[in-house]
Amino acid sequence: MTSLTRNMKTQCVGRILIDLPEGSKWKPKAKGGRVGDQYFSVTTGVSLDEFTAVLEERWAAILALKTSRGEVVTQPPHRFSSAPNSVIFSYNYRKHNLPDLNGQWANRIFHEAEGYIWLNGTMVTVPRNLNGRDETASLMKRMRARATDEIPADPGLCLDGAFIAGYYDPTEREEIMWSFSLPRNLGLVVQHTKVWGPLQSMLERRDDAAREIAGYVAKLLSEPGVVAGNKKYRAATRIGGVLEGEEFVMGGTQGINDHTFETNIGGLWEFPGRGFPSPLPNIELNMGTTFRTAEKPSSLGAFPKQEGNPDAPTEAEFFEIWDAVVSSVRVRPIAMAQPPQKELPPPKITREQAEADRKALDAFIAEGPGPDLSKPSTK
Numbered sequence: 306m307t308s309l310t311r312n313m314k315t316q317c318v319g320r321i322l323i324d325l326p327e328g329s330k331w332k333p334k335a336k337g338g339r340v341g342d343q344y345f346s347v348t349t350g351v352s353l354d355e356f357t358a359v360l361e362e363r364w365a366a367i368l369a370l371k372t373s374r375g376e377v378v379t380q381p382p383h384r385f386s387s388a389p390n391s392v393i394f395s396y397n398y399r400k401h402n403l404p405d406l407n408g409q410w411a412n413r414i415f416h417e418a419e420g421y422i423w424l425n426g427t428m429v430t431v432p433r434n435l436n437g438r439d440e441t442a443s444l445m446k447r448m449r450a451r452a453t454d455e456i457p458a459d460p461g462l463c464l465d466g467a468f469i470a471g472y473y474d475p476t477e478r479e480e481i482m483w484s485f486s487l488p489r490n491l492g493l494v495v496q497h498t499k500v501w502g503p504l505q506s507m508l509e510r511r512d513d514a515a516r517e518i519a520g521y522v523a524k525l526l527s528e529p530g531v532v533a534g535n536k537k538y539r540a541a542t543r544i545g546g547v548l549e550g551e552e553f554v555m556g557g558t559q560g561i562n563d564h565t566f567e568t569n570i571g572g573l574w575e576f577p578g579r580g581f582p583s584p585l586p587n588i589e590l591n592m593g594t595t596f597r598t599a600e601k602p603s604s605l606g607a608f609p610k611q612e613g614n615p616d617a618p619t620e621a622e623f624f625e626i627w628d629a630v631v632s633s634v635r636v637r638p639i640a641m642a643q644p645p646q647k648e649l650p651p652p653k654i655t656r657e658q659a660e661a662d663r664k665a666l667d668a669f670i671a672e673g674p675g676p677d678l679s680k681p682s683t684k
Contacts, residue, residue: 309488309622310629317456317463318495319481320473320640321588324633326626329487331453331465338462338481340469343437343444348428349466353390356423360392363421367396379414387442391422395438424450427466447471460642472644473499475581489618491594491626497586500578504587507551507575508540532560534605543574546635548588550576554627556606561597568596568609570623574631584643585636592627594618 313324319338337346351359367382382396395418404410418438420431422445429448431441451457451468461470462481473479479499487493526533535557543552554572561567571593578587596617598609608620618626 332484336483351428393420494591496589500587502580503577536606545631548576558605
């Protein structure tokens with residue numbers, strides 16, 4: 306262990322926890338996700354005045370929209386709020402005569418909606434979506450501000466500067482993807498997706514893809530002057546925290562011109578996920594770095610010499626950080642809480658059974674013997 310991994314800091318990303326080297330930062334404007342049918346993106350460092358200016362500029366653009374020829378507009382654009390410092394725009398209301406799933410034709414009203422909310426310097430945007438006014442409003446009611454180092458104690462999704470409260474609902478689609486900048490010019494992408502069963506092995510998928518493009522790659526490499534090659538470092542099962550996944554680490558070098566060579570080193574770790582009733586999301590970690598050198602590396606796909614790349618990691622530094630990050634990934638337990646099960650209504654009983662139950666209760670209250678319910682009524 307060196308100073309690179311001596312002081313790891315826990316980050317809450319979506320529904321998982323992960324430890325990153327000191328100095329790691331969430332990348333601005335490089336993150337987002339999906340809850341249900343609603344996509345969203347996050348921008349940090351936005352003042353309330355800047356947020357207000359964005360809203361007014363967008364509202365003016367909506368009011369200036371022209372309808373398509375022949376469309377029937379049923380109502381003007383609306384703007385409303387479902388939570389503090391939030392605005393939802395619904396517009397482009399139009400009527401179309403269309404069939405339903407049963408082939409029944411009828412006039413149907415469509416609209417477009419988009420939403421914006423400001424959370425103490427963080428702006429969450431739900432982009433334009435069809436007929437999504439109510440869903441956008443409902444999602445924004447679940448959002449609140451979150452400090453970068455806060456580990457919430459209730460179910461939901463951690464965003465950069467924000468939190469979306471909510472159970473891990475089997476009826477709701479969910480996907481989160483966030484990017485981080487790490488020391489030594491490393492980038493990390495953390496992604497998790499709700500699944501209803503484990504995905505196919507990541508290594509098997511890579512092998513299938515490699516076979517499919519093998520002919521194309523061979524043809525490309527045979528072209529005059531082409532310099533390209535790779536080196537495989539790891540491809541095996543790998544435990545991340547307590548989650549059994551798979552890792553794949555490879556380097557690749559390509560000649561840009563006679564005096565410039567680009568080498569990319571990347572590591573991928575994936576947990577396939579697990580379905581209900583004991584669900585876990587599919588989790589993917591992708592870490593990489595890029596070198597540019599004036600000389601061709603002695604081995605294509607190998608880590609180049611440090612000359613000219615003083616801020617880039619050595620091979621030992623890359624794997625020290627990679628191993629520490631992968632070993633730390635775990636699911637935040639409370640985040641996986643599922644919605645409480647609704648109580649089932651009592652079973653319906655026959656009129657005869659209800660009458661017999663009433664007589665038995667009356668007899669019990671009167672401290673007398675109850676009727677023999679095993680015998681059919683003679684009435």
